[in-house]
Amino acid sequence: MTDRYAVIGNPIEQSKSPFIHTEFARACGQTIEYGRILGPTGGFAASVDAFRAAGGKGMNVTAPFKLDACAYCTDLSVDARLAGAVNAMKFEGDRVWGENFDGVGLVRDLQVNLASPLKHKRVLVLGAGGATRGAWLPLLRCLPAELVVANRSVDKALDLVEIARQHLPDLVQQCQVRATGYPELADQGYDVVLHATSAGLSGEGPPVPPAVFSPGALAYDLTYGKGLTPFLRLAQAAGVVRLADGVGMLAEQAAEAFAWWRGVRPDTASVIRQLTVPLQ
Numbered sequence: 185m186t187d188r189y190a191v192i193g194n195p196i197e198q199s200k201s202p203f204i205h206t207e208f209a210r211a212c213g214q215t216i217e218y219g220r221i222l223g224p225t226g227g228f229a230a231s232v233d234a235f236r237a238a239g240g241k242g243m244n245v246t247a248p249f250k251l252d253a254c255a256y257c258t259d260l261s262v263d264a265r266l267a268g269a270v271n272a273m274k275f276e277g278d279r280v281w282g283e284n285f286d287g288v289g290l291v292r293d294l295q296v297n298l299a300s301p302l303k304h305k306r307v308l309v310l311g312a313g314g315a316t317r318g319a320w321l322p323l324l325r326c327l328p329a330e331l332v333v334a335n336r337s338v339d340k341a342l343d344l345v346e347i348a349r350q351h352l353p354d355l356v357q358q359c360q361v362r363a364t365g366y367p368e369l370a371d372q373g374y375d376v377v378l379h380a381t382s383a384g385l386s387g388e389g390p391p392v393p394p395a396v397f398s399p400g401a402l403a404y405d406l407t408y409g410k411g412l413t414p415f416l417r418l419a420q421a422a423g424v425v426r427l428a429d430g431v432g433m434l435a436e437q438a439a440e441a442f443a444w445w446r447g448v449r450p451d452t453a454s455v456i457r458q459l460t461v462p463l464q
């Protein structure tokens with residue numbers, strides 16, 4: 185029987201995962217089936233149970249179920265546990281392994297695809313939701329000179345600093361890790377500015393002053409497929425020429441999941457090329 189995988193979310197029609205994994209399988213000469221499942225509100229566990237009972241081997245998880253997936257898994261990776269969110273599951277008998285590949289996907293896109301090493305750089309993350317929680321420790325492991333998180337609700341940003349202190353104390357000694365609100369951002373520039381709020385979904389830009397972009401900065405919006413988002417437009421107006429969206433992050437986290445399930449890591453270039461919406 186062909187090995188079966190799926191992505192679960194609500195809504196789910198927009199998900200690129202079936203396309204990406206089908207492309208990866210073709211490129212790696214593997215035969216898999218990859219579908220999409222619309223999880224009913226409150227019905228995550230029942231949907232996953234049914235998929236496993238039908239022989240499913242693994243799943244990707246998207247909004248709003250990443251926290252439900254965390255509770256569902258029997259075994260969590262360190263990144264998934266600290267993020268409190270799972271974006272990939274692997275089923276083996278009674279065991280359900282949970283991973284969160286958003287962070288490694290983002291870091292790989294920045295450092296490899298965009299050739300922007302983070303070591304000794306000043307990095308600012310806007311937003312402290314699920315995506316930032318998944319990316320936080322992977323970003324710190326790259327040893328930036330500074331890692332600053334700004335959030336509307338500052339307490340969530342402070343939680344992230346505490347998580348870093350607890351879990352990577354040695355790195356916190358070597359890197360300035362700070363939390364802040366938006367109004368306090370005025371005076372300092374950063375080499376890499378990552379936009380990880382959902383404000384753009386409603387067409388708004390985050391309230392950041394143009395001074396946060398150092399000369400030569402990279403402005404990166406985790407949102408993808410929307411062209412020039414309000415955040416990227418704001419960066420461009422501030423003179424930033426290095427602009428990127430999250431399509432590479434999406435492809436890289438998918439490649440990590442594929443490698444975890446299938447034992448072979450696909451090249452992402454073709455998928456990124458096909459899914460890229462020009463930033464204009």
Ligand code: NDP
Binds near residue numbers: 385406431433
């Ligand atoms: P969450 O809902 O978990 O977090 C939302 C964040 O946005 C919070 O920090 C929230 O602040 C902030 N926010 C929402 N509205 C506003 C506003 N009007 N002004 C300022 N801040 C606001 O979302 P995620 O972390 O899951 O996702 C964030 C983004 O990342 C989304 O655009 C998503 O599409 C993208 N993403 C991309 C991925 C990829 O592979 N490329 C993977 C995962 C996510 P507060 O805490 O104060 O409410």
